[in-house]
Amino acid sequence: MELRVLRLFREVAEGATVTDTATRASVTQPALSRALKRLEHEVGAELFQRSGRALRLTPAGRAFKQHADAVLENYDLGVRAVGELVDPETGVVTLAFLHTLGTWLVPPVLSGFRRRYPRVRFELRQHGEAGLTAELLDGTADLVLTSGDPGDTRITWQRLLVQPLRVAVPPSHRLAKRRQVRLAELAGEPFILLRKGYGLRDTTEALCAQAGFSPIVGFEGDEVETLRGLVTAGLGVALLPLPHTAMFPPSPAEHPAPHLRVSDVVCARDIGIAWPSGRELPPVSESFRQHVLATAPRALPED
Template sequence: MDLQVLRSFQAVAEGTTVTDAAAEAGITQPALSRALNRLDEEVGAALFQRVGRGLRLTPAGQVFKEYADSILDSYDRGLRAVAEVVDPDAGVVSLAFLHTLGTWLVPRLVTGFRESSPQVRFELHQAGEIGLAQHLLDSTADLIITSKDPGHPLITWRRILVEPLWLAVPTRHRMAQRRRVRLAEVAEEPFIVLKPGYGLRNVTETLCHQAGFSPLVGFEGEEVETLRGLVAAGLGVSLIPASSRATAPETGPDLPVRYLQMTDVHAARDIGIAWLASRSLPPAPRRFMEHALKATAGPREPGAPR
């Protein structure tokens, strides 16, 4: 079985036309069609069925694709591992991370790592909590940095730090001049939150329940910057990660948002790094993982209120 034929099978299975897949492989379209037919004979079942002008996987093809993906992934990872043995200072780190961590933690870790490994290249992806785990499961990332344990049996997660959360209120809010409050004091106010499925949404609901109430949702967004903007507009309050508070623009005495420390709940979220338990990390990603664990040992809390 030819690996290039497997790659072409994978490409067609994922929506590439046979003509384009043939061009990518550097062969003619009839030659690729014959190769796919021989693959059917080797497997012992038709892998594609024609639907309109395109091809769609048969049930047998869907099963076979899972194994083809695994074969190609293992082969590519093997090439990477050998290349890094030959040149241990090189390599690629494929890293996916939570949006809010792209403003402080990820740049800090990458910069520190490149001081000792300047030739290592990074492939970076941003996603929400659910998307991050999928990056690992789809083999599009070696490592993910996320705000909670994905809780998946195939994923190993290690906490690297605990990030504080602040209560963000508008500058004209009745408690804006205070530094510390109880979360229960805003139980009757609308909360600006992330949509369900985001880790910060789960943390917000959990902390509110610990304070004795269910949050009244005023708006559901997809970015922490949106939460902060709507708080500044006076539409509600929100729990904001310390890192986002630390990178917020602050000019003059009339700040758009005030950040208050909460005293009745332990307002924080876990930040961790994760990888597939069943897969051996190549040298460069393993070194980066070890660097991340070491570099975040005993970190200072970002964004302490003034």
């Protein structure tokens, strides 16, 4: 059984036609059909059934594909590991990160690493916390940058820094002239929140509970800067990290939302890096992990 045939099988199994697959592989359609038939003979079962002009996986085909995917993934990881051992200053770092870290933490740690290792490439993905955990457990990411320990024994997490959170209020708000507030003073106010599944949403609800109330949901969004803009527009208040003004400068006509310190509750969140427990990272990813541990604490915006 050849790896090349497994790759062709996977392509057809994922919906490509035999004609298109053969064209991309620079083989004739009859040659590809014969290769798939030989694969079925080796496996001892029909892997495809025809549905019109398309091929669909049989139950045996679906079962076989799971193992074929694992074989190809392990082979590609092995080739990658050997290549990085031969030249550890090249390779690919697969990194997933929390949406809210993409505006201030991820850019400087990536650019600093690329200055040292310009031939290294990155495969980047953004998620909420649940998606980040899945990336690690599925093996599609070597490292993730997230808030808080995932609390899974299959994942190792290390704190990088503690990020302060502030209460953002509209410029015309009754508390806007203050430098600090008690979070309890905002009970009854509409809160602009991230959707369920984001760590900052859970943190906000937990901190409000410590202050003795549940936040009234005024709006739910997917991006911190969207929430900040809606606060500025007067639609509610929010518990947010400090803005990175170098990346998101206010327009001349804009009066940005004041960000007030909180005096009755410790408002902050942990930011950390995580990787799969018990699995040795590829050399280039391990180098990047060490780089992040050394440089991330300096990435916080000034208070």
